[in-house]
Amino acid sequence: MLKKIFKKSEPTHEEFRLVYDMFYSRVYRDVYFITKDCHLAQDALQETFVKAYKHMNRLEDKERMGAWISTIATRTAIDVLRKRKGAREVLTEDIMIQEKNMEEKGSDTLHIVEANLVREELLESINEISAEYREVILLRYIHELSIREIAHSLNINESTVKTRLHRARKKIKEKVQHDPKRQWIGGE
Missing domain, CATH: 1.10.1740.10 (RNA polymerase sigma factor, region 2, helix turn helix motif)
Structure with a gap:
């Protein structure tokens, strides 16, 4: 069109x-x-x-x-x-998967509340990573762009996109695992 x-x-x-x-x-x-x-x-x-x-x-x-x-x-x-020297949050693949599962299962109130708490903690973790990592997370998991499309859009190599995605997921995982207040969502 x-x-x-x-x-x-x-x-x-x-x-x-x-x-x-x-x-x-x-x-x-x-x-x-x-x-x-x-x-x-x-x-x-x-x-x-x-x-x-x-x-x-x-x-x-x-x-x-x-x-x-x-x-x-x-x-x-x-x-x-x-x-403004501030940054906000973006969703990760884990959050998107959780939300889809909740919709498909018609989860009860307890599951919805728990999922929302998990979502808030993950968003807070994402908010703490650098802007370049948040950017690739958003393009990959919200806009569902391929690695090639992200690389083209950002004028960087595909391997750089993959590296940033890997590091972003790793940083988020570390924040969740090593933060005592977040251990209930998958930490040690």
């Missing part, structure tokens, strides 16, 4: 308005998820679409526009947080 919209290299204002309308919710959700602040999220959202408009002609595969804009949004939100 998007290939039909952008026949020329630079979109018209109407075409870009269509892109904005199509991806507004997704981008807002992405940036809010990182910033956890509606004002910062609005700033990151606006910056994201400005960057996307300026660089739309660089996008080779128009069908991957959603992933491309989400990558811009993620990096922009992290940059906004860096400017």
Whole structure:
């Protein structure tokens, strides 16, 4: 569909308005998820679409526009947080799996409460790792980008992406295992 919209290299204002309308919710959700602040999220959202408009002609595969804009949004939100010298959380694969399992099983209240507590502790652990690790975790497990797509989006090697993902998961695991208050969710 998007290939039909952008026949020329630079979109018209109407075409870009269509892109904005199509991806507004997704981008807002992405940036809010990182910033956890509606004002910062609005700033990151606006910056994201400005960057996307300026660089739309660089996008080779128009069908991957959603992933491309989400990558811009993620990096922009992290940059906004860096400017504020603060960082928020992202979900990991473990949390996503837990949430899917809860939905499928129709878990009772006790399981839901326990899962929410686990989720909060994992999010807090993720909040404590560096921005470059949070970035690859978000792109991999929230946006479900492949290693190759992440590498292309971040302009780094695939092996660097794999290394960052491995180190991010390892750091989160260490935080959970070695923090006495988190031992109940899988620590020693």
